[in-house]
Amino acid sequence: MTNLQQHPEPPAELEAEPVVVNLGPQHPSTHGVFRLRVIMDGETIQDVEPIFGYLHRGTEKLAEERSYTQVVTLTDRLDYTAAMSNNLAYVLAVEKLAGIEVPERGMYLRVIAAELQRIAAHLIFVGFSLDELGAFHTPLLYGFRERERILDLFEMLCGARITVSYMRPGGVHQDAPVDFWPALDRFLADMPHYLDELQGLIAENEIVVARTKGLAVLLAAKAINCSMSGPVLRASGVAWDLRKQDPYDVYGRMQFDIPVGANGDTYDRLLVRLYEARQSLRIVAQARKEIPGGPVRTQAPFFIRPPVGEAYGHVEAPKGELGFYLVSQGGISPYRCKIRSPSFINLTALKEMLVGYKVADLVVIFGSIDVNMGEVDR
Amino acid sequence: MTYGAGIAKGLMVTMRNLFRKPTTVQYPEERLPQHPRFRGEDFVWYEERCTGCASCAKYCPLGIIKIVTSPSGTQTQEGEKYRLEVFDIDIARCMFCGLCVEACPYDALHMGSGFERGRYARNDLTIHIDELKSAPKRPSTWFRPQLEAKGYDPFSGETVPWQGVSRASKNDPTKEEMDSRWVERQ
Amino acid sequence: MILAGNSLYRNIYGFFVGLLPDGLSWLGLVITGLILAFVFVNALMIFVAGVVYLERRVLGRFQSRLGPNRVGPFGALQPIADLLKMVFKEDVVPAAADKLVFAAAPIVMVVPALAMMAVIPYGKNTFVTDLNVGILFAIAITSVSSLGIFMAGWGSANRFATLGAMRGVAMLVSYEVPMLLSLVGVLLLGGTLSLVGVVDAQRIPFILLQPLGFLVFLIAATAEMNRAPFDIVEADSEIVAGYHTEYSGVKWGVFQLAEYGAMIVSAAVLVTVFLSGWQNPFVPQGWPQVLPSQLWFLLKVGLVLFLLIWVRATIPRLRIDQIMGFAWKILFPLALLNLVVTAVEVQLVPNPNTWQLWVLVAINLAVAVGAVVGFGAAFGRRRTNPTASVTLVSLQAEVVR
Ligand code: SF4
Ligand code: SF4
Numbered sequence: 001m002t003n004l005q006q007h008p009e010p011p012a013e014l015e016a017e018p019v020v021v022n023l024g025p026q027h028p029s030t031h032g033v034f035r036l037r038v039i040m041d042g043e044t045i046q047d048v049e050p051i052f053g054y055l056h057r058g059t060e061k062l063a064e065e066r067s068y069t070q071v072v073t074l075t076d077r078l079d080y081t082a083a084m085s086n087n088l089a090y091v092l093a094v095e096k097l098a099g100i101e102v103p104e105r106g107m108y109l110r111v112i113a114a115e116l117q118r119i120a121a122h123l124i125f126v127g128f129s130l131d132e133l134g135a136f137h138t139p140l141l142y143g144f145r146e147r148e149r150i151l152d153l154f155e156m157l158c159g160a161r162i163t164v165s166y167m168r169p170g171g172v173h174q175d176a177p178v179d180f181w182p183a184l185d186r187f188l189a190d191m192p193h194y195l196d197e198l199q200g201l202i203a204e205n206e207i208v209v210a211r212t213k214g215l216a217v218l219l220a221a222k223a224i225n226c227s228m229s230g231p232v233l234r235a236s237g238v239a240w241d242l243r244k245q246d247p248y249d250v251y252g253r254m255q256f257d258i259p260v261g262a263n264g265d266t267y268d269r270l271l272v273r274l275y276e277a278r279q280s281l282r283i284v285a286q287a288r289k290e291i292p293g294g295p296v297r298t299q300a301p302f303f304i305r306p307p308v309g310e311a312y313g314h315v316e317a318p319k320g321e322l323g324f325y326l327v328s329q330g331g332i333s334p335y336r337c338k339i340r341s342p343s344f345i346n347l348t349a350l351k352e353m354l355v356g357y358k359v360a361d362l363v364v365i366f367g368s369i370d371v372n373m374g375e376v377d378r
Numbered sequence: 379m380t381y382g383a384g385i386a387k388g389l390m391v392t393m394r395n396l397f398r399k400p401t402t403v404q405y406p407e408e409r410l411p412q413h414p415r416f417r418g419e420d421f422v423w424y425e426e427r428c429t430g431c432a433s434c435a436k437y438c439p440l441g442i443i444k445i446v447t448s449p450s451g452t453q454t455q456e457g458e459k460y461r462l463e464v465f466d467i468d469i470a471r472c473m474f475c476g477l478c479v480e481a482c483p484y485d486a487l488h489m490g491s492g493f494e495r496g497r498y499a500r501n502d503l504t505i506h507i508d509e510l511k512s513a514p515k516r517p518s519t520w521f522r523p524q525l526e527a528k529g530y531d532p533f534s535g536e537t538v539p540w541q542g543v544s545r546a547s548k549n550d551p552t553k554e555e556m557d558s559r560w561v562e563r564q
Numbered sequence: 565m566i567l568a569g570n571s572l573y574r575n576i577y578g579f580f581v582g583l584l585p586d587g588l589s590w591l592g593l594v595i596t597g598l599i600l601a602f603v604f605v606n607a608l609m610i611f612v613a614g615v616v617y618l619e620r621r622v623l624g625r626f627q628s629r630l631g632p633n634r635v636g637p638f639g640a641l642q643p644i645a646d647l648l649k650m651v652f653k654e655d656v657v658p659a660a661a662d663k664l665v666f667a668a669a670p671i672v673m674v675v676p677a678l679a680m681m682a683v684i685p686y687g688k689n690t691f692v693t694d695l696n697v698g699i700l701f702a703i704a705i706t707s708v709s710s711l712g713i714f715m716a717g718w719g720s721a722n723r724f725a726t727l728g729a730m731r732g733v734a735m736l737v738s739y740e741v742p743m744l745l746s747l748v749g750v751l752l753l754g755g756t757l758s759l760v761g762v763v764d765a766q767r768i769p770f771i772l773l774q775p776l777g778f779l780v781f782l783i784a785a786t787a788e789m790n791r792a793p794f795d796i797v798e799a800d801s802e803i804v805a806g807y808h809t810e811y812s813g814v815k816w817g818v819f820q821l822a823e824y825g826a827m828i829v830s831a832a833v834l835v836t837v838f839l840s841g842w843q844n845p846f847v848p849q850g851w852p853q854v855l856p857s858q859l860w861f862l863l864k865v866g867l868v869l870f871l872l873i874w875v876r877a878t879i880p881r882l883r884i885d886q887i888m889g890f891a892w893k894i895l896f897p898l899a900l901l902n903l904v905v906t907a908v909e910v911q912l913v914p915n916p917n918t919w920q921l922w923v924l925v926a927i928n929l930a931v932a933v934g935a936v937v938g939f940g941a942a943f944g945r946r947r948t949n950p951t952a953s954v955t956l957v958s959l960q961a962e963v964v965r
Contacts, residue, residue, distance in 0.1 A: 019723055021723045021724070021727075027804065028800050028801055028804060029801040029802070042730075043727065043730075043731075043884060066439055069437075069477070070437070070439035070477065071439075072475075073473060073475040073477065074439070076475075130880060131801055132801045132802075133801075133880035133881060134792065134793065134795065134801060134880040134881025134882075135879065135880040135881075136623070136792060136876050136877060138392060138627050138877050138878060141627040142395070142628065145401045145628055148401070152413075155413045155416060156413045156415060158417075158520075159413070159415040159416050159476065159489065159518065160417050163473060163474075163475070165475045165476065175523075177414075177415060197391055197394075199951075200387050200388065200391050201388045201391040201392070201878070202388070203950070203951050204384030204387060204950060205384040205387075205388050205879070205880070206384050206385055207793055207879055207882055208384075209384070209950045210882070210886055211880065211881075211883060211886075213950065235954075239957045239959055241959070244959040257957060257958045257959075258956070258957045258958070258959055259955070260954065260955055260956075260957045261953060261954050262953045262954070262955065263953050267950065267953065268953055271954045272954055275956065302437060302480075302481065359802055359803065360796065360799065360802045360883045360884065362802075363802050385878070385879060388878045389874065389875075389878050391878075392626045392874065392878045393874070395626055395627070395628050396622070396626050400624070400625065400628050400629050400630050401628045401629065404630070404633070
């Protein structure tokens with residue numbers, strides 16, 4: 001048999017080649033069509049290269065061809081889990097540009113809609129995060145069950161569930177129907193229990209904690225340098241929320257707290273959103289109590305002709321600071337429309353957050369940034 | 379906090395849900411209620427009300443409403459009216475934003491409440507004028523506060539005649555009145 | 565030897581030998597074997613179909629939806645519809661695949677589940693053969709499935725599949741150690757390696773005498789059958805479908821059969837070893853029984869399967885390094901502790917009478933609770949409430965406009 005003496009010396013260290021794996025664009029957990037070219041050593045990630053653009057629809061260019069009101073319908077499709085917030089950011093920019101006043105009731109309705117949308121978006125986020133952690137769709141379906149209530153409310157408000165096109169420069173297109181308010185009260189009464197249940201299912205679960213605590217810590221300085229915003233930034237310990245720092249509509253009158261994470265890890269990013277949903281409930285309840293009567297919309301003409309100039313309107317969208325920068329040359333459509341999408345900018349630190357972790361962590365970390373490809377590729 | 383308490387809590391949550399009634403319904407047999415405001419397909423269009431002004435076509439962000447009119451002096455309406463030859467809505471591209479309905483100054487176009495317009499060919503998705511004329515008139519109350527004020531529900535099966543959807547507070551003129559006005563003006 | 569004990573095999577063989585002329589008794593053996601193989605392969609398929617259906621229904625209810633309910637009454641024919649779909653699907657073989665290995669992997673996967681069916685006692689006197697090394701056989705034959713996983717992962721020439729296969733082999737091999745060790749306690753108590761004998765040896769279910777062993781075995785068995793929270797082998801959110809990413813059609817169906825077959829068989833072994841098998845837990849043996857013993861066995865297996873489904877509906881997946889750490893740092897010492905305690909007890913009280921038995925139960929329960937709590941405390945010493953890391957900050961709104 002083999003002569004051991006003649007056997008060639010094994011190399012001092014076994015040579016191993018890094019493997020290139022394409023995660024996406026067709027992968028179960030890339031939140032749409034996102035491609036990550038991952039270079040791995042075994043299971044450990046050495047390098048990542050994100051590749052975007054699969055969902056590019058040219059929203060910014062399309063906006064230049066449409067009148068100011070028509071663009072509202074395009075904004076629905078940016079972050080399709082948070083259409084109300086997109087509407088709001090856009091109409092704020094137009095109102096600034098054209099100097100349109102908004103009636104009180106309109107502002108309150110917009111705040112209610114935007115906060116409900118935030119709850120819905122966070123429910124989706126929590127569900128999908130847990131799905132990526134491997135819980136077999138249960139939290140996801142619970143989240144969707146509760147989000148359904150919110151979508152029902154949207155249907156009452158504006159006749160659509162996802163692509164709402166609810167807001168118009170100068171308010172909202174229509175007042176809420178009479179049966180909306182009792183339904184909202186029922187929702188406000190039920191929702192805290194739902195959130196308790198969801199939190200009970202995941203927040204203290206040892207496996208969730210073991211998987212996410214200390215994972216992909218994003219330091220506050222780094223987050224600020226990368227221009228991150230929204231829950232990702234707040235989880236890193238920076239109490240930055242545009243609803244407080246630059247209160248638009250009637251947020252200045254609302255009492256609410258900002259959940260802030262201590263560690264900036266994936267767990268904090270998860271929990272901050274759960275807590276934020278509760279704060280949103282508080283805001284909705286206050287707005288519901290304080291809402292005055294009156295008109296909901298300034299009768300701005302359909303074809304608005306703002307003066308020559310530029311304006312930037314931004315809101316605290318569920319995923320971070322969503323801003324619309326509009327340039328007007330006096331025409332009926334914006335000369336230039338630039339969208340500052342939180343999802344895209346929050347991806348800046350993706351590589352630093354991923355390198356050194358395992359594939360199983362990759363999807364969790366990527367999910368914890370909560371991107372939406374409709375918004376990243378625009 | 380001992381280890382396992384969190385998992386036990388989670389197990390209890392799922393166990394509670396096991397004995398709850400499921401949230402899903404079996405769709406074709408059982409339907410969830412829709413709000414009267416639901417913006418859906420099969421637009422409701424009243425030929426009697428439409429003047430052929432094409433505001434709807436102009437306001438549509440996608441430009442998918444095709445209107446062809448020809449002048450017609452024979453109409454005994456208030457003022458001159460165009461005869462509509464083509465009124466096509468290309469539902470395949472429509473996003474049900476409702477801007478066309480918002481734009482219509484004469485309350486001639488309304489959203490519908492359906493959502494089941496599956497077809498095998500794209501061309502079949504276009505709603506032509508004949509279909510719009512003959513379809514049962516069950517307008518959605520979206521952007522039509524006058525319908526909402528009446529408590530109209532498109533799902534009750536009731537249809538609304540063209541006189542009933544006006545936003546004008548005064549009563550619509552009768553045919554005789556309109557005829558006489560037209561004669562006066564001539 | 566092969567006919568030892570009062571087995572199904574012997575009964576059927578006896579029937580055929582009566583019909584056959586002298587000198588042809590080997591033919592009787594062959595015929596009996598074929599009949600039993602036919603019956604058991606089909607029985608496994610039917611049980612797998614049933615379990616898949618039940619799992620989907622129960623998971624559906626856990627998740628507040630209905631689950632399959634269209635095909636047949638209550639959707640009960642769904643597995644048949646699925647089977648038809650799988651049969652008619654195109655069987656895609658990747659161009660770069662190692663064709664032979666790719667095709668052989670599903671078969672290698674399904675054999676252990678089938679082979680295991682031979683040694684499990686399904687009821688009083690209902691077993692194919694009473695193998696005197698039954699437990700050893702069970703453990704040995706289940707390890708074959710890790711080979712199947714690796715063949716599938718390697719043969720498909722897909723990086724996700726290879727990743728899944730590597731994870732699978734690492735995990736399955738590690739979890740075999742605590743699994744086997746947790747069974748040694750039972751062997752000491754029962755004094756037999758035969759699965760049939762183990763049932764008879766349980767005057768009270770061994771779960772009472774071996775709570776720690778039961779826990780370790782349950783967790784290790786869950787890992788062995790790639791169920792949540794140990795389903796890293798086919799973690800759908802990470803590596804698409806793991807080792808069977810490239811499989812489709814019937815081959816994928818065979819994987820599914822193997823997976824669920826392994827699940828059923830492992831549950832059956834668990835029931836046999838720790839839950840007194842087919843014995844009625846309320847009415848002692850020897851008393852008149854109302855329900856047949858086979859039904860009790862089925863009920864207990866169903867209970868274990870329900871537990872597995874419940875866990876799957878609730879718990880997220882662990883990471884590979886956490887899984888390996890869990891096996892070697894927690895399960896392995898626990899199994900060893902259980903073994904030592906049991907060995908001492910067996911040495912001190914070789915033939916316990918009834919009250920001694922209950923004293924042992926109390927001691928073992930105390931040891932189990934102590935060990936679990938002790939380990940929990942050791943690992944969670946610095947553990948505070950995890951939700952404390954997020955705090956609410958109230959800010960004053962700055963009106964800067
Ligand atoms: S609903 Fe919107 S997209 Fe559809 S026809 Fe009307 S304006 Fe155009
Ligand atoms: S806007 Fe109204 S009246 Fe004008 S063409 Fe369209 S449907 Fe007819």
